[in-house]
Amino acid sequence: MKKVIALGLLISASLFSYGQESNAPKFGKGILNLVGQDSTWTMNVSARMQILGTGQWEENTLGNLTSVGSNFSVRRARLKFKGFAYSPKLKYKIELGLSNRDLSGASEFTHNAPRYILDAVVMWNFYENFELWVGQTKLPGNLERTVSSANLQLVDRSLLNSKFTIDRDMGVQLHHKIRISDKFFVREKLSIAQGEGRNVTRGNLGGYQYTGRLELMPFGLFSSSGEYVGSDLKREKTPKLMLAAAYDLNNDAVKTRSNQGNYMFTTDGFYSTDISTVFLDATFKYQGFTFMGEYAHRDAKDPIAKNGDGSLTGDFVQEGHGLNLMSGYLFKNNWEVTGRYTMAELENNSIGKNREKQHTLGLSKYIVGHKLKVQTDITYFEETMGSNGFMYRLQLEVHF
Numbered sequence: 001m002k003k004v005i006a007l008g009l010l011i012s013a014s015l016f017s018y019g020q021e022s023n024a025p026k027f028g029k030g031i032l033n034l035v036g037q038d039s040t041w042t043m044n045v046s047a048r049m050q051i052l053g054t055g056q057w058e059e060n061t062l063g064n065l066t067s068v069g070s071n072f073s074v075r076r077a078r079l080k081f082k083g084f085a086y087s088p089k090l091k092y093k094i095e096l097g098l099s100n101r102d103l104s105g106a107s108e109f110t111h112n113a114p115r116y117i118l119d120a121v122v123m124w125n126f127y128e129n130f131e132l133w134v135g136q137t138k139l140p141g142n143l144e145r146t147v148s149s150a151n152l153q154l155v156d157r158s159l160l161n162s163k164f165t166i167d168r169d170m171g172v173q174l175h176h177k178i179r180i181s182d183k184f185f186v187r188e189k190l191s192i193a194q195g196e197g198r199n200v201t202r203g204n205l206g207g208y209q210y211t212g213r214l215e216l217m218p219f220g221l222f223s224s225s226g227e228y229v230g231s232d233l234k235r236e237k238t239p240k241l242m243l244a245a246a247y248d249l250n251n252d253a254v255k256t257r258s259n260q261g262n263y264m265f266t267t268d269g270f271y272s273t274d275i276s277t278v279f280l281d282a283t284f285k286y287q288g289f290t291f292m293g294e295y296a297h298r299d300a301k302d303p304i305a306k307n308g309d310g311s312l313t314g315d316f317v318q319e320g321h322g323l324n325l326m327s328g329y330l331f332k333n334n335w336e337v338t339g340r341y342t343m344a345e346l347e348n349n350s351i352g353k354n355r356e357k358q359h360t361l362g363l364s365k366y367i368v369g370h371k372l373k374v375q376t377d378i379t380y381f382e383e384t385m386g387s388n389g390f391m392y393r394l395q396l397e398v399h400f
Contacts, residue, residue, distance in 0.1 A: 028371030031400050034083075042083035048150055048399035050075040058389035065389065074099045075156075075395065076149055078118070089126070093137070095119040108202065109263075115199040118168065133173035136198055139259075140173065140189035140213035141166040141246050142294055143281040144324065146228055151370045153230030153290065153328055154362040155377050155393045159342040160322035164296035166248050166277060169193035169209060169259050170200070183220040189213040195250045197259045206272045207251030209259055213279075215244040222285065231330055231338075232285040233369050239286040246279040257318050258298070264305040264315040271305035275317055288330040297321040303347070320346035320353075328362075338362040338377075354385045371399040 025033050030046040052075035057065040081094040095118040097103060103114035121135035138146055144157050145165045157165075171193030178186050194200065195209035217227070219241050223234035227242045250258045252272040264271040281294040303317035322345070328338030340360040348354050362377030375395050382388040 028368055028399055040087075041085050044080075044082050046080045046400055047078065048080075048397065049077045050149075050395055050397050052155070052393060052395045054391065054393050056389065056391045058387045068389070073101075076102060078102065085122075089124065091123045091125075093119050093121050093123070105197075105199075109196070109205075110199045111201050113199075113201075117199055129177045131175040133175065136168060136170045137173075138168050139166045139191050139193060139209070139211050139248070141211060141248055141277070142279045142296060143227075143244065143283060143292065144294060147230055148228070150397065150399055151229045152375075153292075153326065153336070153338050153364070154340060154360060155375050155395045158294075158324045158326070158340060159344045159356060159358050160294055160296055160324040163318070163320070163344045163346065164257075164277060164279075164298055164322055165260065166209075166211065166250075166258050167260055168198040169195065170198070171209070183218070185217040185221055187213075187215040187217075189215075193259070195253060195259050197255070205263075205270055206254040207274075209248065209250040209253075211246065211248045213244060213246035215242055217242050226285060227283055229370070230290075231328065231336055231364070231366070231370075232288050232290045233330065233366065234285075235288050235330070236285045237287070239284065241282070241284050243282050244280070248277040248279075250275045250277075253300075253317075256315060261318065262315070264313065264317075266305065266307045266313055268308050271307075271313060271315065273303065273317065274301040276300075288332075289328075290330075291327045292324075293326075294324040295322070316347075318346050320344065330366075334366040336362075336364040336366065338364065348385070354383065356381065356383045356386070370397065373397050 030044040032045040034043040053072045055070035056068050058068050060066050077098040079096045082092065084091045096116050097118050103116065105115050106112055117136060119137045121133055121137040124132045126132055142161060142165055144161045145167060171191060173189060173191040176188045180186055191211040193209040194204050195206055196204060219239055222240045223236060226234050248258065251274055253275040254264055254270040254272045255261045256264060258275045258277055275298065277296065277298045279296050284291045299319045300317035303319050305313040305315040307313055322343060324342045326338065326340040328336050330336040342358045343355065345353055345355040358379050358381045360377050360379040362375065364373060364375045366373045377393055379391045381391060
């Protein structure tokens, strides 16, 4: 323990000393900016944390609201490293998660180790507008997941994302951008991944996962890649629109939600089936106004898990669809009001369809953009096979 404390003090002293130098990054631009002596590599080091408070109330049989608990937590705490190696055309990104929720999911398939690694990916611009990505990172699925959790317009992502996202996986991706006309841009993204989710080390239990995404920007590129940033902090001077579609096929998937969810165990191994997911989304920004819409649909070739003798295991693929609509306006004093409606309907093969709806109203204050902000929201939720009620959240984001 003494060695750990001493090491911590040494790192703190080094960072404090570096912070006094005139070339130290500005707030929100990272903790350290390193450049090799021969300029053949760079590294930007940054850190961020989200402190979250939550309260929830549910309606009882008499229609009255009853508190079901409240808590405070470190929602996210992360370290990020990015830069280039050998050439500016060979970039990399490493992101580590340190909070309990970031580390959760340890199992025999991760060698019972915490899932520290979120991203570990190398991006090679090998020819003109072509980039080859190799490693573990987000798959090109739904837009809301692609937006960093540091840049969200509300406290957290929607119900659609939690039910249908394909999140991160290990594999290779090919990204390409082409200019059709003066303002019309098209981006294509293709991926082949392991299909088991992040940090799985026990091999590929099923088949592979194939993902393709097509993005159309008919009015030109967004400022500073604003299509992947919540809110219109750049206050687009002309209307900007992105229309996109993605398709994902997880061949011989062994989890209930493609590469997410629970493993479908049988008496002699795993149940596997082909799972496909379709995403459609749109985002629009203009002079502080934003709109984002998403639709998701998942189905499977044979969704009900069975043992070798044909008996049912009790597991099943979570087939269904969801809709997420969100809009907000950023005032000139950097206060923003945002509203969101989300619906998700999933098949419960033992009971029937279960539909959930959430209506959310949020308020955000951007002090230094997304790098230092306070966000709060209140949600009314209703569930066909569950309860109705309210959830209130308050969150502080600090990103060095």
